[in-house]
Amino acid sequence: MNIFVIMKRTFDTEEKIMISDGQVDESGAEFIINPYDEYAIEEAIVLREKHGGEVTVVTVGEDEAEKVLRTALAMGADKAVLINDEEIQDGDSFSTAAILAAFLKDKEADIILAGNVTVDGSSGQVGPRLAVELGIPAVTSITKLTIDGYQALIERDVEGDLETVEAQLPLLVTCQQGLNEPRYPSLPGIMKAKKKQIETFDLDDLDLEEDVKAKSKMLDIFLPPVKGAGRILEGELGQQAKELISLLKTEAKVM
Amino acid sequence: MAKKVLVLGEVRQGEIRNVSFEAIAAARQMADGGEVVGLLLGNHSDPLANEMIHYGADRVIVAQHTDLETYVPDAYSQAIMQVIKAENPYGFILGHTSIGKDISPRIAARLKSGLISDAISLEVNGDQVVFTRPIYSGKAFEKKVITDGIVFATIRPNNIPSLEKDESRFGEVTSLNVEIKDLRTIVKDVVHKATSGVDLSEAKIIVSGGRGVKSKDGFNLLQELADLLGGAVGASRGACDADYCDYSLQIGQTGKVVTPDLYIACGISGAIQHIAGMSNAKVIVAINKDPEANIFSIADYGIVGDLFEVIPLLIEEFKSVAVY
Numbered sequence: 001m002n003i004f005v006i007m008k009r010t011f012d013t014e015e016k017i018m019i020s021d022g023q024v025d026e027s028g029a030e031f032i033i034n035p036y037d038e039y040a041i042e043e044a045i046v047l048r049e050k051h052g053g054e055v056t057v058v059t060v061g062e063d064e065a066e067k068v069l070r071t072a073l074a075m076g077a078d079k080a081v082l083i084n085d086e087e088i089q090d091g092d093s094f095s096t097a098a099i100l101a102a103f104l105k106d107k108e109a110d111i112i113l114a115g116n117v118t119v120d121g122s123s124g125q126v127g128p129r130l131a132v133e134l135g136i137p138a139v140t141s142i143t144k145l146t147i148d149g150y151q152a153l154i155e156r157d158v159e160g161d162l163e164t165v166e167a168q169l170p171l172l173v174t175c176q177q178g179l180n181e182p183r184y185p186s187l188p189g190i191m192k193a194k195k196k197q198i199e200t201f202d203l204d205d206l207d208l209e210e211d212v213k214a215k216s217k218m219l220d221i222f223l224p225p226v227k228g229a230g231r232i233l234e235g236e237l238g239q240q241a242k243e244l245i246s247l248l249k250t251e252a253k254v255m
Numbered sequence: 256m257a258k259k260v261l262v263l264g265e266v267r268q269g270e271i272r273n274v275s276f277e278a279i280a281a282a283r284q285m286a287d288g289g290e291v292v293g294l295l296l297g298n299h300s301d302p303l304a305n306e307m308i309h310y311g312a313d314r315v316i317v318a319q320h321t322d323l324e325t326y327v328p329d330a331y332s333q334a335i336m337q338v339i340k341a342e343n344p345y346g347f348i349l350g351h352t353s354i355g356k357d358i359s360p361r362i363a364a365r366l367k368s369g370l371i372s373d374a375i376s377l378e379v380n381g382d383q384v385v386f387t388r389p390i391y392s393g394k395a396f397e398k399k400v401i402t403d404g405i406v407f408a409t410i411r412p413n414n415i416p417s418l419e420k421d422e423s424r425f426g427e428v429t430s431l432n433v434e435i436k437d438l439r440t441i442v443k444d445v446v447h448k449a450t451s452g453v454d455l456s457e458a459k460i461i462v463s464g465g466r467g468v469k470s471k472d473g474f475n476l477l478q479e480l481a482d483l484l485g486g487a488v489g490a491s492r493g494a495c496d497a498d499y500c501d502y503s504l505q506i507g508q509t510g511k512v513v514t515p516d517l518y519i520a521c522g523i524s525g526a527i528q529h530i531a532g533m534s535n536a537k538v539i540v541a542i543n544k545d546p547e548a549n550i551f552s553i554a555d556y557g558i559v560g561d562l563f564e565v566i567p568l569l570i571e572e573f574k575s576v577a578v579y
Binding site: 159162248 | 352356357359364370371389390391393395397403439441442444455501502504508509510537538551554558559569572
């Protein structure tokens with residue numbers, strides 16, 4: 001099975017966000033594989049273990065993304081591809097999907113796995129956009145995947161409800177929490193990953209059919225207002241319960 | 256200049272979702288005196304279409320086809336593309352719901368258009384519509400505009416107030432037969448797992464539990480309080496990892512990001528990832544045994560105490576004052 005995973009390097013979820021010069025300050029921040037993409041990588045490895053074939057992880061980003069690709073290789077991916085998009089200033093989800101489509105269109109992927117959403121930009125657009133560009137079906141927010149021949153049986157999370165969907169390969173899926181428990185890279189995995197090649201491409205290396213310039217633009221970025229500490233109630237618990245309800249009604253006016 | 260804006264009305268369990276009315280309010284603002292056109296997909300009745308008009312739409316198109324009875328991406332895409340082609344709108348707004356998230360990027364890709372996902376507010380600034388949306392799970396916000404294609408956005412539930420319902424408003428309801436073919440995915444089954452009727456992302460009140468809730472039984476207590484208040488139950492990642500509840504309840508940087516009027520955090524320590532998912536709630540109440548718990552630093556009101564003592568007291572008290 002020819003398996004591709006599209007992934008993104010994101011801020012560690014522990015990081016506080018700071019802004020300087022109208023941009024998120026990246027200095028000193030820790031970066032990780034987008035947590036939802038980890039489900040995609042894990043599922044890809046499980047598919048390969050079951051059906052054979054090869055797992056290729058692909059990211060669009062800058063050279064710094066090599067480190068997270070290395071982590072994916074250490075988890076068990078076979079190949080890694082970095083498409084450098086530095087030439088595109090301020091690309092958006094359209095740009096990323098168009099770049100990935102140009103790379104993937106002649107790769108004859110049986111299945112492409114992606115995270116359901118990223119924890120930074122959180123648009124959730126790249127996966128479904130890419131599927132449209134490639135002319136393959138997409139199933140989003142999946143929590144279970146079974147493949148038998150060219151037939152895929154999928155469970156997906158629909159705002160808490162569980163939907164079962166049938167589709168045919170080739171197929172793109174976006175992975176939701178609950179799909180699996182991503183493995184940690186093993187020590188032998190890490191040693192092996194060091195020797196694996198990361199293939200890198202510039203946009204010039206790709207056969208781009210269209211201008212990949214962004215179709216949306218960020219004008220400003222700002223932090224939420226800092227919230228002052230609230231009031232800790234005092235006294236006997238029964239009294240506090242009474243006071244809380246009265247405050248919610250009269251002061252906070254949420255009831 | 257007056258413009259035409261299309262709004263998808265999402266129907267669930269026979270009713271139009273609140274977020275669709277909120278989308279109409281957003282569309283009204285964008286239309287700038289122009290026309291707001293509601294769109295219903297499936298064999299929906301006039302009363303539903305009229306409800307969209309009562310909430311601010313000028314007219315409603317009901318696109319009909321037997322394949323539109325349940326949500327199937329290919330069927331919805333084809334129907335929406337036919338309507339967009341026929342109406343040629345300036346903008347298109349829908350809720351950032353399960354369906355909205357799934358369908359909007361597919362439409363944007365077909366239109367080769369920009370798309371702004373999960374907006375919480377908008378302002379019309381001359382020729383531009385500027386949307387504000389949370390990034391890094393609400394740790395920051397960005398203002399964003401579309402630079403190519405239709406003004407296309409999904410809006411987060413509970414953020415843009417819907418307009419006052421006006422039953423005297425009147426508008427045309429037209430049905431449109433759409434062509435649908437070659438569906439590549441088939442829905443075999445839907446299991447309703449959500450514990451109560453109130454959806455987490457649209458709930459005005461959320462009672463949320465962490466590791467301190469200790470068990471599935473503990474979550475039943477939270478459910479009792481939520482039911483009493485007409486709210487929904489949420490959870491921290493810790494509680495989900497411990498299998499006290501389903502992952503579909505998880506609120507946080509992974510999981511859902513919610514903005515209810517009232518968020519009651521029970522036995523939740525307040526890890527930065529959890530706070531990212533709920534810090535924009537209008538009012539936050541924290542109940543925790545540990546007075547040092549980080550959740551108190553963002554709470555409007557805090558009770559230091561055992562949730563198994565405090566919640567029954569709250570339930571009793573709410574019942575006696577009968578606020579709901």
